[in-house]
Amino acid sequence: MPPKPKTALQRQQIRTAILNAARDLFVERGVEAATMREVARRMNFSATAIYLHFKDKETLIRELCTTDFLTLAHELRAIETIADPIERLRLLGMGYVQFAITHPNHYRLMFMSPQIVHDTDSSSTEPDNPEQDAYASLYSMVVDAHAANLFRAELINPELIAQTLWAGLHGICALEITMKNDKCIAWCDLTERVALMQGALMRGLLRNHGTTTQIR
Amino acid sequence: MPPKPKTALQRQQIRTAILNAARDLFVERGVEAATMREVARRMNFSATAIYLHFKDKETLIRELCTTDFLTLAHELRAIETIADPIERLRLLGMGYVQFAITHPNHYRLMFMSPQIVHDTDSSSTEPDNPEQDAYASLYSMVVDAHAANLFRAELINPELIAQTLWAGLHGICALEITMKNDKCIAWCDLTERVALMQGALMRGLLRNHGTTTQIR
DNA sequence: AGTTTATGTTGACACTGTTAACTTAACATC
DNA sequence: GATGTTAAGTTAACAGTGTCAACATAAACT
Structure with missing residues (x-):
């Protein structure tokens, strides 16, 4: 050699x-x-x-996940062109879940493992981390919908709304990844669970909680 | 010795x-x-x-979590006496989140780590596992509410409803445990997030989506 | 008294991530 | 062209880990 x-x-x-x-x-x-x-x-x-x-195993694996998540983020970029803010949010959620399910190990490491403290000043050359990227695009979509007055009047904080939507979908992904083989629980179909979560949250958060957003 | x-x-x-x-x-x-x-x-x-x-480290830690979760389950037993099914569900959720936040390592191991295959026939003497216990009590509450015709007409499957409620709260717990120190995200107050999740899901799932269930 | 047996301990194996010291080949310089 | 410098890679080693096999011991039973 x-x-x-x-x-x-x-x-x-x-x-x-x-x-x-x-x-x-x-x-x-x-x-x-x-x-x-x-x-x-x-x-x-x-x-x-x-x-x-x-440097060490930690950074190796972390860099691997980072790049893969960034490619996801770029793939999901197409969704930003969709006009209807609600449909945009729905599709973003679908893409998010799909990625989590097809890349469970990536997802586990990014969102289900103890995080590095991520000190602000360190090597200085990693400004865009993918989790922020994903959350940022979700947040901007929520801001749009909020600006369009689509949410209920009490909901004045877009950040809180975004974090709730994220938590709902993350809950589904995390449980699916961790416990899908648990025979003690009669899991319903994954897509049904995602649809109900999105439908219920939308109906609970949106202003016109009527016919337009239908829970399947 | x-x-x-x-x-x-x-x-x-x-x-x-x-x-x-x-x-x-x-x-x-x-x-x-x-x-x-x-x-x-x-x-x-x-x-x-x-x-x-x-037998090995796995079973040691797992047994530790199991017992601690079972004591939780018994503590939450008091909630079952509450008359109003909706309030009962809400309090159960609060207790669940509280336990997850005060015992993050327990929670992580029970609900955020790769599960044992849990083969049905093994040592035979572990019929009640706590995750099933917790889920079972949630499920029975949902069944009650469903029997009382409190959910929207389309929602015919209590199991699906229970799993959605669980996923919503689990999402909050899991993100809190994993990423509460992530400075890239401006986390809102935890209790606010829990309240919105519960309020939104209830509003989205319940039949009379009006004044009784208020989103704070 | 002698045998058995539960309850330990010692020593070892096969791993892991990671660092220190050494080797080697290619380049730049005198 | 001989010499030194240096990046790239190797081997050896350290400090851990979970876990098993072989040995020791003291109590209890026959």
Whole structure:
């Protein structure tokens, strides 16, 4: 294994190769299956070579999730073009749930694991974290709907509304990921649960709680 | 350390002593801080002595959570005496959230960690698991309310309603536990979030969506 | 007294993440 | 061209972890 000085591009290629190798293990069997040593093994590296490219396992996995979540955020960008604020919110929620269900390990690590303290001043070069990104787009949609006077009069704080909508969908995703195989509970169909959550929350939050927003 | 044959009572005392020692570490610094070796150290046991009383770490911690959750379930029993089904549901939700926030590590392990497959036939002697217990009491309350014709006409499945209510509150608890220190998000007051979630879901699910159920 | 048995302890195995010290090949400079 | 510098990678090691197998011991039973 001859060491040659690598150009910046080559170095980046190795980084993404490591990320891909780690992802294979990660998406399939979770964080603790994605061993640093196993990743190195698959790269034909020695166990410690990974540390030349990533500070530690934490940052490796975290960076992996970050990039994947950012691609999601960009995919969901198309939804922002939809005119009707309510329909926009509904579709955003659907996309969110869909991602959580198809990438449970990513979701678990981003939203269901103890967070890094995320000190403000640290390495300075990570201004856009995906969770903020996702929440920000939800929030902006809520602000739009609020500006259009669509919410009930008492609801004066868009932030509170956004956090409630998020919590509702997160609850469904989290329970599905964690307990879908729990035989003690007769789980209803996932899409039914999502539809009812969205329908009920909308009906509970919106001003004209009548015919337009229908609970299926 | 002289080994004497222990009576069943003594054996049970040792078990609970181990559980208590483990709980100290667990509630304070989480699962991975509750090391088998550290528990043994605090008991003045050798590292492997714990395994004479518990099959492995998994079952130790799981049993710890189970008992604590069951005591919660019994505390919440008082709520069942409340006459108004809606108020009953509301208080149950409040108690649930309160427990989750004051025992975040318990909650995390019970509802936010990959579940054991919980094969039906195993050791046979664990019929009442607390998550089923909690869900069962929620479900029975929903059934009552449903029998009293309080829900909207379209909502014919109490199970679906119960799971939606659970998911809503679980979402709040889970986000609070995982991300309360995330500075990227301007979290609203927790009790406000709970109140809005309960109010909105109730308004969205109940039949008379008018003056009685007020969103604060 | 001698045997059995529950209750422990010691030592070990196979892992993990991670750091320190060493090796090697490619480049820049005198 | 010989020399040094340095990035890239290796091996060895440390301090942990959960857990099992083999051994020890003291009480109880026959």
